[in-house]
Amino acid sequence: MPRGASLHNTGTAYIRSVKFGAREDPFSSRRHIARFALALAVAGVGIGLVGAAFRWCLHEAEQLRELALTWAASLGSWGVIVPVATVAVCALIGRVCARITPRASGSGIQDVEAVWREQEGLPGFGVLPARFIGGVLAIGSGMTLGREGPSVHLGASIGAQVARWFGLSDYERKLMYTTVGGAGLAVAFNAPIGGALFTIEEVTRSFRIRVVLTTLAATSIAVGVSRYLIPADPIFAVSAVSDNGFASLWLFAVFGALTAPIGAAYNALVIGLLRVTDRMRIRATIRATVIGGILGAVLWINPLMAGSGESLNQLLLSGVGVSLGMLALLTAVRFLLGPLSYAAGTPGGLFAPLLALGALWGSVFYTVVTMRAGDAAAAILGDSPIPLIIVGMAAFFAATVRAPLTGVVLVVEMTATTGVIAGMLIASVSAVFVSVLLRTDPIYDRLRVRMLERQGTSRQRSAE
Numbered sequence: 001m002p003r004g005a006s007l008h009n010t011g012t013a014y015i016r017s018v019k020f021g022a023r024e025d026p027f028s029s030r031r032h033i034a035r036f037a038l039a040l041a042v043a044g045v046g047i048g049l050v051g052a053a054f055r056w057c058l059h060e061a062e063q064l065r066e067l068a069l070t071w072a073a074s075l076g077s078w079g080v081i082v083p084v085a086t087v088a089v090c091a092l093i094g095r096v097c098a099r100i101t102p103r104a105s106g107s108g109i110q111d112v113e114a115v116w117r118e119q120e121g122l123p124g125f126g127v128l129p130a131r132f133i134g135g136v137l138a139i140g141s142g143m144t145l146g147r148e149g150p151s152v153h154l155g156a157s158i159g160a161q162v163a164r165w166f167g168l169s170d171y172e173r174k175l176m177y178t179t180v181g182g183a184g185l186a187v188a189f190n191a192p193i194g195g196a197l198f199t200i201e202e203v204t205r206s207f208r209i210r211v212v213l214t215t216l217a218a219t220s221i222a223v224g225v226s227r228y229l230i231p232a233d234p235i236f237a238v239s240a241v242s243d244n245g246f247a248s249l250w251l252f253a254v255f256g257a258l259t260a261p262i263g264a265a266y267n268a269l270v271i272g273l274l275r276v277t278d279r280m281r282i283r284a285t286i287r288a289t290v291i292g293g294i295l296g297a298v299l300w301i302n303p304l305m306a307g308s309g310e311s312l313n314q315l316l317l318s319g320v321g322v323s324l325g326m327l328a329l330l331t332a333v334r335f336l337l338g339p340l341s342y343a344a345g346t347p348g349g350l351f352a353p354l355l356a357l358g359a360l361w362g363s364v365f366y367t368v369v370t371m372r373a374g375d376a377a378a379a380i381l382g383d384s385p386i387p388l389i390i391v392g393m394a395a396f397f398a399a400t401v402r403a404p405l406t407g408v409v410l411v412v413e414m415t416a417t418t419g420v421i422a423g424m425l426i427a428s429v430s431a432v433f434v435s436v437l438l439r440t441d442p443i444y445d446r447l448r449v450r451m452l453e454r455q456g457t458s459r460q461r462s463a464e
Helices: 003-017 030-073 076-100 109-116 127-141 148-165 170-189 192-203 209-226 246-279 284-301 310-317 324-342 351-373 375-381 386-401 404-415 421-437 443-463
Strands: none
Touching: 030 076, 030 127, 030 148, 030 170, 030 209, 030 284, 076 127, 076 284, 109 148, 109 170, 109 192, 109 443, 127 148, 127 284, 148 170, 148 209, 148 351, 170 192, 170 209, 170 404, 192 209, 192 404, 246 324, 246 351, 246 375, 246 386, 246 421, 246 443, 284 324, 310 351, 310 386, 324 351, 351 375, 351 386, 386 404, 386 421, 386 443, 404 421
């Protein structure tokens, strides 16, 4: 076959493989590349500004929540009404936002994954205000939800909208929707490498150069812009830590293996509560209000039991001693409240609560092992639980999300420490390996399947 014919056939085969409405390779000319690059830069600036504003609003909401709890405590036993009513109303409004724009409900990461897999079309611009307002109210009021899911969806929505403004093809819009979503995660955690790696490892599961370069460009621009508005400091302040080298790796591997069934149970609880609420005849707004009221009562009892978990993580990473009984109580309560909060259907993610549970589990494991084995365990694990707390965050993320590299890099960037990378890696590998043996699906795969099933049911009812 002549060389020219071979190249022509290869190009034709490539064009036919480009899906999502693209009739030709959108990057076949310099003009297309320049237009896409300009659009990507605009979208990166957009999510840098919006993502930073989202973080700032959440920080202010958390400050107001602390002031409200302090004031409520001065009212005596009647003060419980303050957090109960506040969180209930915020959950109600958050649920109303999600009802007006259904694709703003929950995390949003599964929506981005569905669009990439061409199981769902691009959403409208309404996702942006619904995510922002609903997320600030639901997360900021103290529900056990994280900002990362809404931040990813905010970035994805901005990417798609900017692509529309520039008249890009559907394929390019899909690429922008996916990659700028990773930039949203990077801004949420001030973790540019982790945000980029999340898009590559978890969402697209592709290391193709086009995806990698687009993701890295969007992430770097977004984080660079956001740092003009919010601090560039790591999320957590951690003193220098290190593991004990090769001697401790086997114990980290055991820890990761034990983390896997806990992660599987957590995923099952998230999906199980969602299915229970799907079958309820109670209106979704009432359900969200009741769940919000429950979270408000828990905040009244102990603020560390609810909320995203960042304050709890910082407390543990500061080396403050917490009794085994309190650690176990916090772990059990947050294990239940995370899935319960997600079942409310308000905008809110799962990352931050997962990291808090991982930190608690690491603390529990360290405390139990050192109590049982004494000096022998301390010789292996050290005299501080902080290394195992950091390893626990990465291992629990790996067990539930099944994206070990993303989890390790995110935790490294959030803590600004590299002293326990080897421990995080071996624990994450062990957690994923056992999770595969247990035949448990990653949480976002299960959420995506549920979302598509519900949408199919809704469309069938509409057709009838």
